[in-house]
Amino acid sequence: MQIATPYLMFLGDVPDRLAAKTAFGIADWRPEWCVGQLRLPGCAADLGIPDLTLEEAVAKGCKTMVIGVVNAGGVLPPHWVDEIVKALHAGLDVASGLHVRLGSVPAIAEAAQAGGRALHDVRLSAETFPTGKGTRRPGKRLLTVGTDCSVGKKYTVLALEKGMRARGLDADFRATGQTGVFISGRGVAIDAVVADFISGAVESISPAADPNHWDLIEGQGSLYHPSFAGVSLGLLHGAQADAFVVCHEPTRTTMRGVKHALPTIREVIDLNVQLGRLTNPDIRATGIAVNTQALDEPAARALLAELEAGYGLPATDPVRFGVEGLVDRLLAEFPETGTAA
Amino acid sequence: MQIATPYLMFLGDVPDRLAAKTAFGIADWRPEWCVGQLRLPGCAADLGIPDLTLEEAVAKGCKTMVIGVVNAGGVLPPHWVDEIVKALHAGLDVASGLHVRLGSVPAIAEAAQAGGRALHDVRLSAETFPTGKGTRRPGKRLLTVGTDCSVGKKYTVLALEKGMRARGLDADFRATGQTGVFISGRGVAIDAVVADFISGAVESISPAADPNHWDLIEGQGSLYHPSFAGVSLGLLHGAQADAFVVCHEPTRTTMRGVKHALPTIREVIDLNVQLGRLTNPDIRATGIAVNTQALDEPAARALLAELEAGYGLPATDPVRFGVEGLVDRLLAEFPETGTAA
Numbered sequence: 001m002q003i004a005t006p007y008l009m010f011l012g013d014v015p016d017r018l019a020a021k022t023a024f025g026i027a028d029w030r031p032e033w034c035v036g037q038l039r040l041p042g043c044a045a046d047l048g049i050p051d052l053t054l055e056e057a058v059a060k061g062c063k064t065m066v067i068g069v070v071n072a073g074g075v076l077p078p079h080w081v082d083e084i085v086k087a088l089h090a091g092l093d094v095a096s097g098l099h100v101r102l103g104s105v106p107a108i109a110e111a112a113q114a115g116g117r118a119l120h121d122v123r124l125s126a127e128t129f130p131t132g133k134g135t136r137r138p139g140k141r142l143l144t145v146g147t148d149c150s151v152g153k154k155y156t157v158l159a160l161e162k163g164m165r166a167r168g169l170d171a172d173f174r175a176t177g178q179t180g181v182f183i184s185g186r187g188v189a190i191d192a193v194v195a196d197f198i199s200g201a202v203e204s205i206s207p208a209a210d211p212n213h214w215d216l217i218e219g220q221g222s223l224y225h226p227s228f229a230g231v232s233l234g235l236l237h238g239a240q241a242d243a244f245v246v247c248h249e250p251t252r253t254t255m256r257g258v259k260h261a262l263p264t265i266r267e268v269i270d271l272n273v274q275l276g277r278l279t280n281p282d283i284r285a286t287g288i289a290v291n292t293q294a295l296d297e298p299a300a301r302a303l304l305a306e307l308e309a310g311y312g313l314p315a316t317d318p319v320r321f322g323v324e325g326l327v328d329r330l331l332a333e334f335p336e337t338g339t340a341a
Numbered sequence: 342m343q344i345a346t347p348y349l350m351f352l353g354d355v356p357d358r359l360a361a362k363t364a365f366g367i368a369d370w371r372p373e374w375c376v377g378q379l380r381l382p383g384c385a386a387d388l389g390i391p392d393l394t395l396e397e398a399v400a401k402g403c404k405t406m407v408i409g410v411v412n413a414g415g416v417l418p419p420h421w422v423d424e425i426v427k428a429l430h431a432g433l434d435v436a437s438g439l440h441v442r443l444g445s446v447p448a449i450a451e452a453a454q455a456g457g458r459a460l461h462d463v464r465l466s467a468e469t470f471p472t473g474k475g476t477r478r479p480g481k482r483l484l485t486v487g488t489d490c491s492v493g494k495k496y497t498v499l500a501l502e503k504g505m506r507a508r509g510l511d512a513d514f515r516a517t518g519q520t521g522v523f524i525s526g527r528g529v530a531i532d533a534v535v536a537d538f539i540s541g542a543v544e545s546i547s548p549a550a551d552p553n554h555w556d557l558i559e560g561q562g563s564l565y566h567p568s569f570a571g572v573s574l575g576l577l578h579g580a581q582a583d584a585f586v587v588c589h590e591p592t593r594t595t596m597r598g599v600k601h602a603l604p605t606i607r608e609v610i611d612l613n614v615q616l617g618r619l620t621n622p623d624i625r626a627t628g629i630a631v632n633t634q635a636l637d638e639p640a641a642r643a644l645l646a647e648l649e650a651g652y653g654l655p656a657t658d659p660v661r662f663g664v665e666g667l668v669d670r671l672l673a674e675f676p677e678t679g680t681a682a
Binding site: 131132133134135190191192193194195196198199200224226227228229230231232233234235237257258259260275278279 | 472473474475476531532533534535536537539540541565567568569570571572573574575576578598599600601616619620
């Protein structure tokens with residue numbers, strides 16, 4: 001899936017910021033692609049970028065209108081359909097993270113076909129993949145894994161991409177979720193892939209590469225999450241991760257959406273090493289990334305220091321304190337080959 | 342998915358028995374549903390049941406024509422399409438295990454709609470499921486797990502269903518693969534479910550039940566298979582298995598389709614217990630099922646005796662030597678409650 005950029009961000013009339021979580025993620029990481037936003041009367045979210053009409057968006061070079069919002073009930077409200085049809089008529093592609101397939105709405109399908117515009121359903125991958133083979137492939141790979149869902153796995157790899165590129169390293173973010181696909185303009189929402197092809201899809205989006213190249217693969221779920229552990233395991237096997245960073249949210253007491261207790265970081269490290277060895281016998285943890293949003297700065301720094309001492313690994317909040325320590329450790333553990341060094 | 346029985350078995354013009362593997366599985370386990378077969382000129386497979394025309398099949402009460410075969414290339418050859426259209430016109434539903442969606446062929450879609458007939462794509466589940474919750478539910482559950490794919494997981498639960506019912510026990514086979522769905526007329530091909538819903542789908546097909554009821558859940562893949570371990574883990578978590586039987590094929594040297602070595606039965610037991618505890622802390626192995634087809638009887642019996650001694654578990658070839666020992670162990674470990682015993 002390849003989505004044309006830049007984007008007009010469609011926010012509809014969502015009741016709060018949370019319903020536009022995907023849009024905010026895109027605007028955070030690809031501000032240069034987010035030319036403007038289109039909001040309907042009553043919209044309570046604001047990306048802080050210019051409000052544009054469809055005509056203004058086209059004039060400013062937008063190629064795709066991105067529906068990075070969720071609506072209650074999973075059905076497309078009629079006034080959204082009207083706006084999507086108008087966007088297609090105005091010459092924009094439309095990409096959606098909704099559960100509803102855009103093309104399943106006749107008016108949208110007709111408008112897209114009439115104008116030769118593309119419809120992208122990021123959450124509903126139509127692509128097919130070979131099954132995973134587990135055969136080692138060249139290039140280096142880092143995967144983010146978690147004590148739970150929604151603990152910063154995507155933000156950590158995006159911060160790593162930025163930090164590693166700033167240091168002249170050859171690194172690519174590999175999206176495995178819908179927001180990530182919008183952020184990179186490509187990739188696969190792994191949670192929408194048919195179960196048999198999880199590891200195969202990851203092998204496809206992270207193909208053989210130069211020995212010094214790093215793929216930074218967005219993790220999903222947790223091996224300890226009863227709803228999603230299968231996805232996490234398929235991802236781990238397909239990634240053949242050389243290195244992984246454990247992501248954690250320190251104030252959570254039960255796993256997201258279920259009643260299970262959170263595992264410890266130690267348990268997460270041990271199980272990922274144990275199971276990851278199936279496709280990469282040298283897999284190892286290279287750092288800890290903590291979402292410290294709920295802590296004040298002294299508390300955050302104290303927690304990170306404690307984790308560093310306890311685990312012998314660099315620990316940081318990638319968004320708040322940067323990723324220097326994580327990158328230093330990667331370079332120390334996996335020195336570049338074939339250079340003058 | 343609920344498929345109307347009995348069946349007319351469509352074999353097309355497949356070149357060998359292997360291409361009709363699904364059809365043979367159905368005929369083995371549900372001979373009473375397989376009223377006849379429909380073979381096209383050149384067909385090299387034979388279920389050993391009457392060859393019927395479409396009209397004869399309808400006259401004998403057939404409700405569904407089952408396409409339990411694979412064709413090279415994954416495309417429906419035109420002469421199969423003709424026969425499927427005729428079957429729909431003759432008043433039969435059509436159920437397929439092909440990778441192609443029946444309704445994607447316009448002639449088939451039109452014939453089904455015109456006659457009000459159902460099309461079932463067993464391999465392409467359109468059902469949606471809630472995500473797994475991991476909350477304990479009443480009823481007992483046994484899952485078959487494997488050292489590899491295709492080692493007898495389906496045959497073992499089917500043999501257990503037969504053996505347990507013969508002893509007056511309340512037990513239901515729960516299909517998770519396409520052949521199993523045809524055999525039970527219901528269920529979900531888990532490998533066709535979107536990755537996020539693996540454990541949720543298993544929770545759906547094996548709902549809360551009477552405390553003495555056994556669901557016998559067909560396993561898939563292996564926790565040690567680099568292509569499919571994610572599916573196996575989601576199944577394990579969704580099943581909340583009280584008991585599991587390890588299935589094994591003793592002559593295999595590498596895992597199916599990949600170059601990885603087979604794990605030992607001990608490794609499979611340990612990892613399923615370790616990971617299964619997340620949703621059922623009391624999970625335990627209750628037996629070993631070996632496909633001994635490649636061994637003569639003395640060799641088979643010697644191997645089973647050796648496994649019984651080594652693991653302290655009943656070991657059998659369910660098809661060749663029955664399941665008495667497996668059932669005895671289940672009853673000993675999980676005595677029925679609320680009876681006069």
